[in-house]
Amino acid sequence: MxxxxxxxxxxxxxxxxxxxxxxxxxxxxxxxxxxxxxxxxxxxxxxxxxxxxxxxxxxxxxxxxxxxxxxxxxxxLTGTTYLDSDPRVRLVRPYLDMASGTLGETIHLGRLDGSNVAYLATRESHEYLRTINRVGRRLPAHAGALGKALLAERPDEDLSEGPYEPLTPRTHTTRDALAADLAGIRARGYAIDREEAVTGIAGFGFALRYDTPAQDAISCSVPVTRLTPEHEAEIVSVMRETRARIESATAPGGTVNWR
Known part of the structure; x- marks a missing residue:
């Protein structure tokens, strides 16, 4: 036992x-x-x-x-209570609204859960062609922008040996390939997922460093058919600013620091 x-x-x-x-x-x-x-x-x-x-x-x-x-x-009902009682989720939600309103794309908040990322909040795009990820969904951390942004906050020694589950033909399935991508994320400051988790969808993930190592991340998902170089630059700029605003915000007093 x-x-x-x-x-x-x-x-x-x-x-x-x-x-x-x-x-x-x-x-x-x-x-x-x-x-x-x-x-x-x-x-x-x-x-x-x-x-x-x-x-x-x-x-x-x-x-x-x-x-x-x-x-x-x-x-x-229990899952809803978890979201409503979590101070980090309450803190981040308004910033997701602002980013979604500015970009017109789908914005997510996710949290690392073992080798997966759980979606805690989502603001969907109003465009007819949009990405849809429900709250409570879990994806392997190695496959998407949210997860890779959080894995990059940790040493490569923490990575499992693999091989990793392929979600699309573009998913990293070996430890070496994932480690090389994580090195690029650390240098760049954010993660990019180009159809690695869902075919036809690109994502841009930004770790939230109000915890060390970061447990939460935000991302913007967009159909690749709508992703021009200009729009990508706009997404990165807005999401960087959104991360900075979240990290500089002060959580309400009197909350529990959950482990």
Whole structure:
């Protein structure tokens, strides 16, 4: 049994979290009882009892036949509370509005979550052709502008050996290729993603250095069909200024410094 800060892990709590994370990772693909039992290595009867407990409390939902399972509405309510209570998210949101209004493009706030980046806030472009990334979405950090901006704030020794998952034909899939890109990001001061995460979409990511190392980053996403050299220069200028304004802003007093 694993330990955290000298305290033994509670097996039932760990299993509950593992189940919810497994269901969340499946997205719009509901799971069957046996699939969940096999994936987590627990008896079918134990998994059924756990599912029924979570269904009763709203953390898991099931279909009309009682044979398919997915995350319940309580997961949404908890996630919303996380965003509403986070002082960094509250601080950054108005600046996302300003950047989106100036550029007319989609602006994101993301946070490093292990080897992924989670989207915490998004302001969508009003253009007919636009990028769409929902809050709560997670992408591999090696593949997009948000993630690469944050990886560049860390030593290359922290990178996993790879190979990395390819999301498009342009995704960096080797450690050497990613490290070379991160070196360029450090020299340039921001990350560029040219169709590495989504085909047809370019991104420009800027780490927010109000934490050391940076945990959060902002980015601007734009369809490559609308990306002229002049527009790219405008995006970089506005996003640099936006980062500077966020970093110089003072968070409201009395907030908790979450780790």
């Amino acid at each position: 694993s330990e955290t800060a000298g305290v033994r892990e509670v097996k039932s709590a760990a299993r509950t979290v593992e189940l919810l994370e497994l269901l969340a990772a499946r997205g719009d693909r509901p799971a069957r009882l046996q699939e969940l039992a096999d994936e987590l290595g627990v008896p079918r009867s134990s998994m059924y009892a756990l599912l029924q407990t979570l269904i009763t409390r709203g953390w898991v939902r099931t279909d009309t036949t009682g044979s398919l399972y997915g995350v319940g509405i309580r997961t949404l």
